[in-house]
Amino acid sequence: MGTAWTQQRSREEWSHRKTMMGWGLLSVLLLGLTVVFSVLLFYTFYSCGPRPCERPVCLALMANYLMTGNASALPCIDFFSFVCGNLTSGWANESRNVLEILKEENEHRLQRMLEASVSWPPDSAEEKTVRFYKACMDTDAIEVSGAEPLLQVIEELGGWRISGNWTPPDFNHTLKLLMSQYGSFPFFKAYLGPQPSPPHTPVIQIEEPEFQMPFRPDQKNYTQILRAYVSYLEQLGTLLGGDQKVVLEHAYLSITITSNLLMVANPLVQEKTEDKLIQETTIAQLQEMAPSIDWLSCLQAVFSVMTLSPSQPIIVHDLDYIKGMSQVIEQKANYRDYLQSHMILGLVSTLIPALDSHFQNAQRNLSQKLQELAGWSPISLSIPRWKKCIKETETFFKPTLGAMFVQETFSRDSQDVATQLFSEIQNAMSRHLKRLHWMDEGSQREVQIKLSQLKVEMGAPEEILKPDPTKQDYQDINFGSSYLQTVLSCSRSLHERTMRGFLGPPYRHRWKVFPWDVKAYYSMPDNVAVFPAGLLQPPFFHPSYPSSVNFGAAGSVMARELMHIFNQYLVPEGCPACDIPTLNGELLCLQKHYESISLPTGNIFNSSHTLLENAADIGALVIAMQAYKKWLQKHKGETILPSLGLSPYQLFYQSYAKVMCGSPASKDAQDLHSPPIVRIHGPLSNIPTFARHFHCPRGTPMNPSNRCQLWLSA
Template sequence: MLLLLCSLSCVQIDQPDFGILLQKEQEQKLYAQILREQLTYLNRLGILLGGDPQKVQQHASWFISFTSRLFQFLRPLEQQQAQDKLFHVVTIKDLQKMAPAIDWLSCLQATFMPMSLSPTQTLVVHDLDYLRNMSQLVEEELLTSRDMIQSYMILGLVDTLSPALDSKFRKARRELRQKLWELKERPPLPASPRWMKCVESTGDFFEPTLAAMFVREVFGPSIQSAAMELFAEIKDAVIIRLKKLSWISEETLKEALNKLTKLQVEMGAPKQAWNPELAKEEYSDIQLGPTFLQSFLSCVRSLQIRKVQHFLHPFSYHRWTGSPWGVNAYYSVPDHVVVFPAGLLQPPFFHPGYPRAVNFGAVGSIMAHELLRIFYQLLLPGGCPGCDTHVLQEALLCLENHYTALSLSNMAPLNGSHTLLENSGDIGGLAIAFQAYSKKIAEHSGEMTLPNQDLNPYQLFFQSYAQVMCRELNSQDPQGSYSPPNLRVHGPLSNTPDFAKHFHCPRGTLLNPSAHCKLW
């Protein structure tokens, strides 16, 4: 089960995730193969733990059977919504009566230490029926199969801790993942080098310290100054763009400009990452050694305690949701701050020595996109009551139809309404970045180009944008609010007349349609 702090006064209990083991919607033959691989893996864990092979086989089979029975208690999300039973608000005392097999107060207290809990603590339970049925099944099995339940919990714990155990356990887990991957006819999983695992673990547990080391190495004053200068130019272009919108009202424009004035921007790393004393305080309870497992468990426990403490005592500043070495910029609505991590402000995305066309086309378009997120609310129904809704809705419908048509030409049907906001951000971001770049080279002549490429500066700008957005679509990519990568390239470029002009695209072709949408 997933346990979350959902507010200052409640704890949220979500459904368990049984993973690939019990995805029964797949064909029966594939499902049987998955179960066999899982059973082989559990047997392997039992043997590595020193168990008797015959008993291990018995306990591993019971593990699969018991998990299957638990899985039967889960109800699809749609069914819960139809029955108006998506969430239930209860106290720990109430839950103890409904599902008595678990000592809920002790378990929750241990999970959310040092948070103080009592029997009257409010819980938000995602699937109360599952917890009732689970409790009943556990109580029944405790009467006849207590040793099996103990093995079930031990095997589950060892599986969870396998990344921190002996190399034999890690190898067993890795081979299971590889076989399950192959059963689903996917390309082989690349093996992660040991150094990458070390860096990932260090980043998980000691991010402030690693962040400070990273930005000192790659985000010096010259890079920071150049990035801030680029952001200021993009922000100025956004202001000019807002003032020219045909659908925005005078009052809404005034509010929008006021929002931009109050916006905070953070680049490189969080401010607290530069404070070594803060790191010492956060890590003071970690005990390293004598084994890697003991160090790992101490780090996990310390990290969990810090998360709870941060929840109980909110920060007076914005808490980054990503790592400084990441490449994903974002806008935080609650804190009204836009974040550009140091990882994004590196080659091949950005460098002070690059031609301006490269920096504006890549990072400049991303910066503009993030600034436009501030105004997404205006595009929602009723979000801009004083605006010319007729003009706005026409532009939005044009955009939706534009992407739907593009997806059909790319043999990948897409509902343009689901990705409308991010599509508008992509198109607007590219247009604003191009506007800022055009102003820059008009004021400063002598633009550089790249050697061995027959591209003028404007062409280089658009190529830089396309290279940032273009990548292979991974089958594991979530179907969220973004269009597929090819449409994130073709959508904005085909809606930018300047692209067609500088690349001499014939009118009426895919990247130069006869009509363009004008939203931002």
């Protein structure tokens, strides 16, 4: 047996070994847990990070980007070519852009809708819309009808001496019929329009007509133009059965009347402004100043939904023309047959789109001859029939056609996502206001109020998105035995609906575009931002796209329209309380920044002329990126497009540039936007995060040494 010390030592050693074994097991356990945690952490990051979007719409977008972009271009040197190179390579001598391509796609969508084999309820708005389009497309029936439908119209007007069988009608009676039943205004145009100043109540307005003869006696090449126009009128008269000698006589007199009217019309280059030309008066006063027209009778016929009196207030645009017009008619008062022929020839020209190919060829030949005499480059006038018929259908059935387009292409989900996207952009701009170091607090508050009171209309006007089930449109439209009779019935119906619209609810913003258009806009007087469904389509927007695409493309478009709120503060003396030296310095910096951008040979632009739009482009990019960053902080599950190798931020900038893709060819000098390559390189090279995400070395074109701070960099 050992001693007590030995036994004690053995117990201590055993205890020590047990302790060491425990620490070893603990270390192994900790190591295992670390490995497991690392695997879980890796899996978590992988699963929460950007995942490829495999949906068909994303794969289609990926294919679009691969097809239109030029992967061999270096994004830090030429991002325009990197994004748009293959798309614009075939546009060297054309002026095109991606929005025009989208517009053409929307036209084809309309065509497919109108030609689809869908059984609409009889006499429904949709059925009449489709029926009208098909009547327009039935060229065989139009050719068979020939001039007969138009001869019936002339007979209803009392006939004319060109036909050899007529009864001299009262001048004002014919004029009244032309304006009220046929929408033709040979001497003046009368319409309902909002007053220029608030509360914008509707008022009858009188102005010059749209002259059928677009030239003046003092114009260059007048003699050659005169011959071309005489030949045109001669063709119209003979197509309607007139004797050539009589037709020529009346054609020359008609041209003389138009020439006299043009001479009393104020030329567009005059020094007077439109505001000075507008005068408020009454029907009775106008009757004294221009007595050749029976104003009360004629206007009552045109505005039949109103009860007029001599004291009715009206607005006259250019009273001098109206007085001169009355004198021209007075001089021809004893030649009623010539006045009658003049008015009917004008009507025939307006109705040619609804007539057969003989009349249309005559008008086409005149247009080509006038282009030649004006020295313009030949313009192809060959437009597919389906496009013409869509235009005609748009004119008369806009609400229903818009509703059909929205139902087909802009789902409720699309509208909700687009509205939320706009809300993110609006909130980002509101937050960003405080960072504008040149803008005083008072001006910032003004902008904040505008933003808070701003109304956005997404997809289509409210009356299309939420139609009134009790409203029965088109019930007064009758489909006649000829296409011309159908067009005339539609024209009268449209006139009545337009007047009812003006005389209905109080003034509200009326869309300047169709729902299938691709142009967004901001109305400063009404503080309304409009984004039509036609714009919110692939490849610029889809509810299933990665958010980086929607924010970069559609989001930047939304931000750009809101940036126009700042226009009034950026012009000279527009913001007297602002830090003017700083503001002017930033605007000058912006101008120089754009002037430094390289352009293709032969392309020039005026950076001072496009300054406000350039400022809007850069500001839109800043706001859209701020909104996207905020969205990423609040949401998980961002996706990317497979096979592109682009991160979400890179995809954002690619999508931003894609909206700007356009022909590098010279652009219209009057365009307030810079050329496409400048609209891409200008904003992106001014944003540090672009250079960071594309790893652009310092000093490359897309990562310059100096940047402008008008909106601060994103």
